[in-house]
Amino acid sequence: MKFLAFTKNGVEGLALSEGDAGYHGLTADDSSWPGSLMALISNGFPAAALDALRAGPAIDPDEVTIALPIERPGKIVCIGLNYAAHAAEAGLELPSVPTVFARFSTGLVPSGAPIVRPTVSDMLDYEAELAVVIGKGGRDIPKESALDHVAGYTIFNDGSIRDWQLATPQWTVGKNFDNTGGFGPVLVTPDELPAGASGLRMQLKLNGEVMQDTKTDDLIFDVPSLIAHLSKAFTLEPGDVIATGTPSGIGGARDPKVWMKPGDVCEIEIEGIGTLTNPIVQQG
Structure with missing residues (x-):
């Protein structure tokens, strides 16, 4: 899996790509938002969170602003x-x-x-x-x-x-x-x-x-x-x-x-x- 953290219209987002497939994902204003990449990592990549991203709309990396994968790493x-x-x-x-x-x-x-x-x-x-x-x-x-x-x-x-x-x-x-x-x-x-x-x-x-x-x-x-x-x-x-x-x-x-x-x-x-x-x- 590849994860892309981004912002779109000032809203935090996260997208997922598997294999040769394109990215699908969600933004934080969506009711199915699974949380940041840091949240997914901390919780061991819950299956429900991954399924929510897979079911999200297609995300074109060229049409969003790429964000840091982990915004504030502890170390x-x-x-x-x-x-x-x-x-x-x-x-x-x-x-x-x-x-x-x-x-x-x-x-x-x-x-x-x-x-x-x-x-x-x-x-x-x-x-x-x-x-x-x-x-x-x-x-x-x-x-x-x-x-x-x-x-x-x-x-x-x-x-x-x-x-x-x-x-x-x-x-x-x-x-x-x-x-x-x-x-x-x-x-x-x-x-x-x-x-x-x-x-x-x-x-x-x-x-x-x-x-x-x-x-x-x-x-x-x-x-x-x-x-x-x-x-x-x-x-x-x-x-x-x-x-x-x-x-x-x-x-x-x-x-x-x-x-x-x-x-x-x-x-x-x-x-x-x-x-x-x-x-x-x-x-x-």
């Missing part, structure tokens, strides 16, 4: 240096345990909405990432059953303000400027993809030029490993997001460096999931 956990070639281009050794940092929901923008270059820096970089959305929560989750806790997969652009990120050993500020994290456009359930979303091609294009190109089975720490590792420290809850890391090809590692600027368009496509598209604008 956005990001993994750094999770592709060997990216660690090499950063001049860093391969990590023996996952490198973890956090993002905040105030930085998220949906597909179609602009990523904003702040006034304090022109070093706005892109990072294509596979994102995991937790369905069933838990602590100390065994690796062997970790994928049972996944609600689905989507796409993340970990937009980074490089000078602010690298000004200190902690990356938090440079990774959390408002409106710099692209997220979406859809949530794809695990049954539609290979186990752990492994082996999917992921490409990032800037103004149509391929800047990053990899497969998700090149991750150093795969999805089950990340879930098991993170849940040793803290409880994962429904709707939490894990951004699994970016491959080589970031703008800051190029010669000359490539920074996203107003007027650019950044697209990230992951096989079997879709395309996250964000134009770049200057902070007003």
